[in-house]
Amino acid sequence: MKHDFARKRERMVETQIEARGVKDDKVLEAMRKVPRHLFVPENMKLYAYRDEPLVIGEGQTISQPYIVAYMTEALQLKGHERILEVGTGSGYQAAVLAEIIQEVFSVELLESLSLKAQDTLKRLGYKNIHFRIGDGTLGWKERAPYDAIMVTAAPAKVPKALQEQLTIGGKMIIPVGAAFQELVLLTREKRKYKKKILLPVRFVPLISTH
Numbered sequence: 001m002k003h004d005f006a007r008k009r010e011r012m013v014e015t016q017i018e019a020r021g022v023k024d025d026k027v028l029e030a031m032r033k034v035p036r037h038l039f040v041p042e043n044m045k046l047y048a049y050r051d052e053p054l055v056i057g058e059g060q061t062i063s064q065p066y067i068v069a070y071m072t073e074a075l076q077l078k079g080h081e082r083i084l085e086v087g088t089g090s091g092y093q094a095a096v097l098a099e100i101i102q103e104v105f106s107v108e109l110l111e112s113l114s115l116k117a118q119d120t121l122k123r124l125g126y127k128n129i130h131f132r133i134g135d136g137t138l139g140w141k142e143r144a145p146y147d148a149i150m151v152t153a154a155p156a157k158v159p160k161a162l163q164e165q166l167t168i169g170g171k172m173i174i175p176v177g178a179a180f181q182e183l184v185l186l187t188r189e190k191r192k193y194k195k196k197i198l199l200p201v202r203f204v205p206l207i208s209t210h
Helices: 005-020 025-033 042-047 065-074 092-100 111-123 160-164
Strands: 054-057 060-062 082-086 103-108 129-133 146-151 166-177 181-188 193-201
Touching: 005 025, 005 065, 025 065, 025 092, 042 054, 054 111, 065 092, 065 166, 065 193, 082 092, 092 103, 092 111, 092 129, 103 111, 111 129, 160 166
Parallel strands: 082 103, 082 146, 103 129, 146 166
Antiparallel strands: 054 060, 166 181, 181 193
């Protein structure tokens, strides 16, 4: 049985993303282009374009499409940016970002997930995504500073190391909390960080080695 994933993807964008208020053309185009079904396990492909998170192994998930689009739009990307992504996971969010911006630097603690994501993204032809296996709460200092940081798992509080790796004027979007989580947008100013709470969310915990 042949599945029309392109049609399902278009419908996903129309009914789950545009209909819920995402307007950025660059984000919508990236969501239309990236084949989400290639980032989920074989037995999950039929559900790839539903608006829900899906299990990808190692106790981790791929975020629901609306949240991926919402978080990406919240960073107000222009196209020239260098972004740090904390939590490579399946690699789907990195692909969406890579469709829009110059370079993505993606850190994942779990080696098996990182290697699988690297294989998927390589097969899809992405050359502007760089990978590191390690503790995402420490960021990737050697490649800093970043114009934006996206964190796709929830720490109890915002890691200081990540804040310090933002450029002045740079933005970080991050879910924060344990039992109750909020999606937070931080903007770095010269001497402080401006905080805006966006919406309640539920992400897997951000695992740290320390």
